[in-house]
Amino acid sequence: MKKIFYTSILVSLLTVGCISDDSTYNYDKDKSYDVPAENLFTNAQKALVDQMTTPSVNLNPFRFFSQFWAATQYPEESRYDLRTRNVSNNHWNALYRTVLGNLETAKQVIDTETQPATMSSAQWQTQQKNKKAVIEILQVYTFQILVDSFGDVPYSESLQATIVLPKYDNDSDIYPALITRLNAAIANLDTSEISFSTGDFIYQGDVSKWKTFANSLKVKLAINLADVNTSLAQTTIQDAVTAGVILNNGDNAKFAYPGAAPMYNPIYANLVASNRNDFVSSKTIVDEMNNLSDPRRAEYFELKNGNYIGGINGAANVYQNFSPIGNTLKADNFPSYLMEASEVNFYLAEAAARGYSVGGTADTYYQNAITASFLSWGLTAGDATTYLANPSVNYATAPGTYKEKIGKQAWIAFFNRGFEAWTSYRRLDFPNLVAPSNAVTAAEGQVPKRMTYPVNEQTVNNANWVSASAAIGGDKLPTKVFWDVN
Structure with missing residues (x-):
């Protein structure tokens, strides 16, 4: 039932033979066979929060971009090297294939579900409509991350099994389309019924909270448009505020990790369960918070010899000399947030x-x-x-x-929230983050303004990659996404 969702899959089709005496050789072990929509929805939620939260240098460089964390013995990614570990590939695949793929398949499964005999037709149809609307909202959220990460990305032709090599859409065209999709999804939400009765780790099927989240997501999209499409930004934000947005922590879009393998926070997985000392706090944020006597330091960092001391971005810092990441973040059940x-x-x-x-x-x-x-x-x-x-x-x-x-x-x-911090920095140009002196040549002496496209796209979807690269002004780290005009 699971479709081929993106071009990275094609690599294995081109490089792996299909002949074997084993009768099960061609079975797709990753394929979803009769998997309930609830399970697919859970998988998508967890994949999304994991990708945005993990400190793995293979997956998520945004704490380095925002200068929150500094590296120890493996500093390449803190110097903005995205190539050695295929970081762009991994980020792209996690969002397109795992998150969007599971969500799209969940929609298809919902269309095949049978109404229980104990439920009225009206109630059943309302709940199914709510489920699809909630899925739409998470897809919009994910597409925004992709646009904000890369600029032009496949959108209109993505997630279609009949299109293996999708074109890239203009990032400036995708944003208004996402707002339109959000408005339609919000209109389809009926707060008189639940959505997913199980499998929703964020809002436990509470449609009113999903509606508040969706309106808050409209604000997030629109604020990025403020310098390039003022009228759409203003009307979108004002409409969202009128409808109700997240203003108190009780409405936060929070994924509560149970705290047992494999459902524990990825920070715990990478720092505690793996017993690794790969990161310390960055001097950039530590010094700023020290200057302000910010009491959140005790939650963010650990003391080192009675002080908060940050490591140098881009350097191979000695772990024992600087403040490690605070214990609060390293709890196995520490939650991740999509919106707060x-x-x-x-x-x-x-x-x-x-x-x-x-x-x-x-x-x-x-x-x-x-x-x-x-x-x-x-x-x-x-x-x-x-x-x-x-x-x-x-x-x-x-x-x-x-x-x-x-x-x-x-x-x-x-x-x-390293990604959101990086986005805020790019839009507002504050604080004044300075690239490390030993940043990779590709950074051109700047903090990255986008991620470069995956190598797989260059090799497999080359024509569309070439066209997109030219359209955005070059597939380079300093190239800005459309809303970053300052």
Whole structure:
């Protein structure tokens, strides 16, 4: 039942023979045979949060891009080397094949399901419609990650079994299409019924929370459009706020890892279960938080000789000399987030600063964002109030434009959300991140503005890769995605 979803599969078809005396030789051991939609949905959710959370240098370089973590004995990726370990391939495949593939197959399974005798036709149809809408929302979320990672990507021809070598769509065309899809999905959500009764580790089938998440995702998409399509950004954000977005931690899109293999947090898997010392905290964020006496340091980092000391980005840091990653993050059941209140409040602070009508001022949303971050890390509202009284933090007195104020504090709050921090940095240009002096030549002395396309695309889908590379201005790390105009 599982379709061939992306071109990386073609490599094995081209390089592996099909002749054997074993009668089971051609069985696809990865194929889904009569797998319930709930299982596929769970697999997609977990694959998505794992990919966005894992610190594996093979999969996720975004903590290096955002200068949250620094490497020890394996510093290549912290110097922006994405080629040696095929990082782009792995990121691309995880999202296209595993996340989007499972979600698309789940849709197909839902179409074949039989109505239980104990359920009315109206109730059954509503629940099935809700399931498909929730799947659509997660697909939109995933496509945004792909666009924000690479720029132009396959979209209109992706996930089609009849198209093995899909074309790349313009990234500037994909965003409005995603907003249209979100609006349709939201319209199909009926809060009088559940969606998935099992298999939903994020919202446990609660349709009202999925609706709030979807509107928050509209804000996330639209804020990236603010410098390139102001009218669409403003109307989209204002409509979303009117409908209701995530403003409190109780509505966070949180994947709660049970804490037992294989369902434990990938940070724990990579740092604790593997007994590895591959990472320390980065000097960039440690120094900034030290300057602000930020109490979240105790959650983010461990003390080293009574101080918080960050390692140098791009260097082969000696583990024993710097602050390791904090124990809070290394718990086996520490949750991962796809969206949270601090994030949305920062987006709305930015929207208010741009003059959008969002029901509050930039200062208010800024304070709410920082407070939500403190609460989510186990600190108190009083701790946040004290921190906000610091003239270097307070919105009225902190230095710089709204982009600098919001950009710096959002970056700090996104400590375990490396991708979102990188996106915020690219859009607002704050904080001022400086590439390590020994960054790979391909970085051209800059923090990457995108990931380069997978090598598999160059070899298998070459014509479309060539066309896309030319369209974006070159398949290079410093090439900007369409919304990054500053």
